[in-house]
Amino acid sequence: MERRDIVLVVDDAPGTLGLLNDTLESAGYMVLVAQSAAAAMTVIERITPDIVLMDAVMPGMDGFEACRRMKRNASLISVPVIFMTGLTESEDVVRGFDAGGVDYVIKPVAPDEVLARISAHLANARLTRSAHAALDVAGRFLLAVDRDGTVLWATPQASSLLRLANPIDASLPGWQPLADAQLPRLPPVPLPDGRRLEFHHVGQIEPEELLLRVTATDPKREEAVLRDRLGLTAREAEVLLWLGRGKSNRDIAEILTMSPRTVNKHLEGIFAKLGVENRASAAALAVRVLGGG
Template sequence: MTQTRDTVLVVDDSPETLGFLTEAMEADGVIVLVATSGRQALAIAGRVTPDVVLMDAVMPEIDGFETCRLLKALPALAHVPVIFMTGLSETEHIVRGLASGGVDYLTKPIDLDELRARIRVHLANARANLSAQAALDAAGRHLVALDADGRIVWATPQAARLIDSLGIAGAVEMAAADDGGPLEVAIPDAPPLLLAPLGAAGPGERLYRLARSEAGDAELLRSRFGLTAREAEVLLWIGRGKTNKDIGEILGLSPRTVNKHLEQIYAKLGVENRASAALKAAGALREG
C-alpha cells in the first residue's frame, strides 16, 4: 500500500473512528479522505475517485447502505470497492450491505491487520477487473456486462455508442433477463440485434456480445454505402471472404449476376477490387 499511495475514503460520523483509522492508514502511506455524512461522501467522491471506500452503516440523513447504492450508481465509481465497517452484526444488516453494492462487511471494533488484509484483496480484485475491462475496450468489441438483476454495469465504447444511438438500453436489459442462449433485442423498424452470452465478467456480472444478425449487417451496409438490398448482401459475404461461386450458392445467384453486383458495388464504394471492398465493409461493420 505504501508504494502505490492508495486513496481511501473513510465515511463515518464518529470523530473517534475517523481519527483512529486516519492515523493508522496514513502511517502506512495511504492518502485518507474523510467524510462525516453520506452527502459529504458523495460530494468528495464526485471530485476525487478513491481506490476504496470504508463505510459506516449508521449515519444521520443518508445511512451507509443508501450512500453505497448512490455511489455505485455513478459510472465513474461503480468499480470502487466499498467495505462496510459497523457495529451492526445481524445477518439482515450484512445482507443489506452486500445488496447495496458493498464487497465486504466488518463489524466494530475494527482489527487493523484484518482491515489492511481485506483492503489489499479487494483493491487487487478491482484492479484486475479494470485491467480486463480496459483490454476489452481496446479490442474494439461490442461487449456489455450486466449485473444479477439484468442492469447494464458497463459496456465497451463501441457497444455504448450502439446502445445509445439506438436507444435500446432497456431492451438489452429485458432480453438479458431471459438468461438463455443467444437472445434477440428488438429494434423498432429495423432487424433485431443478437445478444450472445459469453460467461462471467466479474463478481455478479455476466458478459454479452452485442451483434447484428446477418440481415442487420446487410442493412447497415446498404444504408452506409447507398447499395441495393442485394448488393448489400453480396458485399457482406465479400467481407467474410467468400468467393463469387460461394456467394452465388448462398444467395441463389448465377456467377454472372454476382459479377454485375460487384461492378455496382465497386463504383458506389469508390474502390477497384474486392480486397478494398472487403476492407470498407469490415470498417463499416466495426464502427457500427
Template sequence: MKLHNDRKTVVMVVDDAVDSIRMINDAMEEAGMTVLVALEGNQALTISQNITPDVVLMDALMPHMDGFETCRRLKENPAFSDIPVIFMTGLSDTEHVVMGLNAGGVDYVTKPINTTELLARMDVHLANARMARSARSALDTAGQNLFAVDRGGNLLWSTPQVCRYLADTGQPGFPDIRAQLEEWLGHNPDPGHTMPLQVLDTSRSVEFLALVDEREYLLRLRTPQNQNTATAALRQRFELTLRESDVLLWIANGKTNREIGQILEMSPRTVNKHLEQVFRKLGVENRTAAAACAIRLLATQ
C-alpha cells in the first residue's frame, strides 16, 4: 500500500522489541517511507530535537520511560502538536486505550501488528494532520498570528510564525510567558481584551479571541503599531483616502461598523460608504478579505 505524498513520509518508530521494529521497518520501506528508530523514550526525545517526523508509532510499554510519558514529553514541543502518535500495544483494555489518548495519541493498534491495517490508519491520520498544518499556514499567510493555550498557559498549538516566537523548548523565557498568561486568563478576560507581553526583547501584546470547548483559549499575538504609521502604510499601498485608511485599519482590528463609527465619530452608514470604496480599491468583495489584505501588509511593517 502506497501513501499518497509528494515526498517521502518520515515515520519514527519507538519500540524496544527488535523483531517488531524489523517487521514494521520492512512494511514502511515497502510503502516508500523513511523510518527513524528509537529503542526507548529518551532516544525518541533526542531525535525529536533535530527531526520532526510526519507520524510516530509508539510502543506503550517500554523500560525506563513508557510510551505514555514519552508521548506527553514529545507533545510539549509545539512542533509536535499536529504530529499523529499511534500507540502499539498488546493491551487492548479500556484503561490503557484511554491512557494513550490522554497522553496525546490519536489511535492505537494491538500487537501482533497487522501492517495493512496500520498503513490504512496512518494514511487517515496523516491526511488530517496535513490539513491542520495547511490551515494554520494559511492563517500565517493572512497575517493571523494565532495560538491556543489551556487554563494554565500551556501552549496547545500555534500557527508557524507564532511557533517561532513562542517555541516552548527553545525559548528560555517561556515559563515567564506561561505564568503571565495563566494569571491573565484567571481573570476571565472578555473577547477583544489584550495583555502586553515581552517576547524575545520585542514588545508585543496578546489578544483574547474566544474560549473553545471550555478548555482552549484562542489568542492572537500582535505587534503594537503606531496608528499614524499603520494608516499611512495602508493609504500608500492601496491608494486610499485618510478616512478610508482609518476605516480599514479598524476593520483589520476586528471592529464592527458601529464601533468604527464611534471611534471615528461618524455614522455606521458613512463607515459603510467608505468600506465600499475600500473594497473597490483593494479588489475584494467583503470585509474579511479586506482585513486579510491589511493584516498581511501591516505584518511586514
C-alpha cells in the first residue's frame, strides 16, 4: 500500500479545521489536526508530518513561535510550514519567513489554492530529502549551519546523530558565534553510548551558511587498536588518534585536557617508537592502521 503524505493542520477555528480536513482527505492526504500550537507540539513529538499548515494568530503561543520551536528540532528542519493568516502587512509576511515558514495563504483559505501550494512544497521537500539521503548512502553525513550555530538542514543520518547529542535543540553543542570569515573549531561531543561526534568544516555555501561533515567515532576502540598495534602507552595512543584526525597540538591539548607542552613530549615519544620524523608521517601511519582494522 502506497504511503500517504501526512499534513498537520493547526488552527483554533473549528470551521477552518473541518474545511481543510475534508479537502485534504478527499485529495488523498492523511490529516492530523491540532486546535492550538501547544497541541501541535504534542502531536509532532509522536509523529513527524510531511508538511504543516499553521494558523499564524492563535491564543497563547502563536504560529510564528510554534514554527520557531519546530525548527529547533533537527528532525523537523526540512518539514515545510505554510502559514494561514489574515495578516497581509509585509512585516507580518516577513515574520512568517523569518520563523522558518516557506509560504503563506490568506484567510479565508481557498481549498484549491491550499492544495496547489501543498503539492508544490511536498514535491520540493521530496527532492531535498532524496538528495540528502543520497549523500548519506555515499557516507557523507552533512549539515549546514549559520554563524550562530543554528542547523539549517541536515541529511537524515546527520540529523539522527545530532538528536543523540542534543535531543531538544537544533543548535550545535559547544558552538561559539563566528565573526565574518572565521572558521569553526568544534570540540568533539560525547554521546550517551560512549562514542564521540566530530565536526569537520567542508566549505561555505552562502555567506551565512557553512557546510559541515559529522562523524561518530569510538575513541576507546580506536585507541586500543593504536596502542596494541604500535606498542604505545594509552596516553600516546590518544594523542596519535587525534593527530591522525588532523588536530593541531592546541586542539589535542584542549580535547585531552593537557598542556601543549605535554602534547609535544608525547609526540616525541610517539615519533621515536614509530620510527618516523614528523607529524605527517605519524598521522599517515595512524590512518593506515585504523583503516585496516
